[in-house]
Amino acid sequence: MGPPIIGVSKHIQHIRELVDHVAHTGLNTVISGESGVGKEVVAQNLYSRSPRLGKPFIKINCAALPEGLLESELFGYEKGAFTGAEQKRRGKFQLAHGGVLLLDEIGDMSLPLQAKLLHVLQSGEFTPLGSEKELRTDTWVIAATNHDLKQDIAEGKFREDLFYRLNIIKIHIPPLRERPEDIPPLVDFYVKEYAEQLGGENIEIPSPRVIDRMMQYGWPGNVRELQNVLKRMMVLGNCDQIVNELFANQSENIGGPAPVSDIKRPVSLSDLLDLEGENSPESESFSLKAIKRKAVDQVEREIISYVLDKTDWNRSKAAKILKISYKTLLYKISDLAITPPPGKKR
Ligand SMILES: Nc1ncnc2c1ncn2[C@@H]1O[C@H](COP(=O)(O)OP(=O)(O)OP(=O)(O)O)[C@@H](O)[C@H]1O
Ligand SMILES: [Mg+2]
Numbered sequence: 001m002g003p004p005i006i007g008v009s010k011h012i013q014h015i016r017e018l019v020d021h022v023a024h025t026g027l028n029t030v031i032s033g034e035s036g037v038g039k040e041v042v043a044q045n046l047y048s049r050s051p052r053l054g055k056p057f058i059k060i061n062c063a064a065l066p067e068g069l070l071e072s073e074l075f076g077y078e079k080g081a082f083t084g085a086e087q088k089r090r091g092k093f094q095l096a097h098g099g100v101l102l103l104d105e106i107g108d109m110s111l112p113l114q115a116k117l118l119h120v121l122q123s124g125e126f127t128p129l130g131s132e133k134e135l136r137t138d139t140w141v142i143a144a145t146n147h148d149l150k151q152d153i154a155e156g157k158f159r160e161d162l163f164y165r166l167n168i169i170k171i172h173i174p175p176l177r178e179r180p181e182d183i184p185p186l187v188d189f190y191v192k193e194y195a196e197q198l199g200g201e202n203i204e205i206p207s208p209r210v211i212d213r214m215m216q217y218g219w220p221g222n223v224r225e226l227q228n229v230l231k232r233m234m235v236l237g238n239c240d241q242i243v244n245e246l247f248a249n250q251s252e253n254i255g256g257p258a259p260v261s262d263i264k265r266p267v268s269l270s271d272l273l274d275l276e277g278e279n280s281p282e283s284e285s286f287s288l289k290a291i292k293r294k295a296v297d298q299v300e301r302e303i304i305s306y307v308l309d310k311t312d313w314n315r316s317k318a319a320k321i322l323k324i325s326y327k328t329l330l331y332k333i334s335d336l337a338i339t340p341p342p343g344k345k346r
Contacts, residue, residue: 001057002044006189007182011174015042018171023049026140028121028166030106030149033173036224039144040102042171047100052140055099058092062113063105071113072129081130093126093137100140106166107147107158118162141166176222180215186223187211190230204237206230213243216323218250244325301336304329313344 005016022029023046031039040059047057062070072081076091092101103109109117120126121141125134143166152158176182191205206214210233219225229246233239280286304322311317319329332338333346340346 006186009179009182011179019045022169027168029142029169030167031144031171034175035146036222037173043102043142052099056096057100058096059102060092061104063108067110075126075128077129078131096139097137103143106143107145107152114159114162121165176219183215194234203234206239210239210243217246247323248325248328305338
């Protein structure tokens with residue numbers, strides 16, 4: 001079930017070791033990491049290396065259901081427990097008995113439900129809605145989250161006692177951009193898988209040069225995004241263009257991983273905007289959107305000028321440093337009206 005945990009980075013090696021150690025213990029585990037990093041893969045690997053393999057593996061997404069529905073899904077209900085409960089229904093804790101229950105996006109569970117979950121973890125018992133009888137469950141609870149639960153606790157959104165019950169073993173999966181060396185083996189694994197699925201003769205696969213560029217990219221959607229890009233490459237061909245587009249779109253996504261780690265020039269808000277005249281809140285044209293646009297343009301102008309300056313207006317070098325395509329850079333130079341120093345052409 002599910003793929004093996006692919007990767008050669010020390011992070012992934014460590015995670016594979018942890019999985020081997022923890023799988024037979026059945027200790028409550030929290031798996032954390034950004035979206036698409038492989039939290040579910042790790043949970044599946046815990047299960048398939050545990051003595052519970054062959055028993056149910058049940059997953060429920062705590063963010064996808066409103067509180068009442070999540071409660072009845074988890075604990076089940078008796079006929080007539082609430083309007084619409086025409087049949088008795090077994091909850092996930094009953095269905096997962098003997099096996100594993102993966103609570104996905106646990107950070108989104110409401111506080112009252114967190115209290116009920118804590119009760120199950122403490123006593124091994126739960127009561128279906130509308131029932132008088134407590135049922136026993138032997139379920140290995142694995143939780144996954146892309147929240148910082150410690151932060152949620154500080155903000156009063158997550159119960160500390162529940163956190164300590166769940167977090168006996170913690171497995172954190174770093175984002176792909178912090179372990180680019182995992183990209184080649186992941187590409188290799190999924191290229192083989194998709195080649196089989198897609199069949200056909202003329203499937204293009206990314207060249208070593210393209211893979212090299214993929215290792216420079218920030219992957220905000222992590223392995224899931226990598227999978228989508230690979231499928232696109234293999235179906236549409238033209239890997240070079242697809243990888244260029246990744247970088248071009250990245251530069252438009254402010255808030256994404258910043259490609260400016262080696263640029264130490266501070267830009268303060270007051271450098272960017274004077275909130276006077278047409279930028280003042282009293283002005284007709286004032287809006288958050290307009291100000292944001294101006295600020296973004298200004299930041300881009302500053303940074304691009306700075307890098308062009310540093311590279312002596314060598315635009316292909318500058319594009320590389322900025323991790324945008326050459327074409328995007330030329331477009332931005334003209335759009336942002338960046339003027340070259342005397343003797344250089346725009
Ligand atoms: N190390 C890995 N080896 C092989 N496949 C991986 C790895 N990490 C992730 N994947 C694949 O990437 C996809 C996304 O992984 P998964 O669903 O486990 O992520 P997630 O962290 O649970 O994401 P979300 O937060 O969006 O639920 C899956 O198809 C999974 O098989
Ligand atoms: Mg998931």
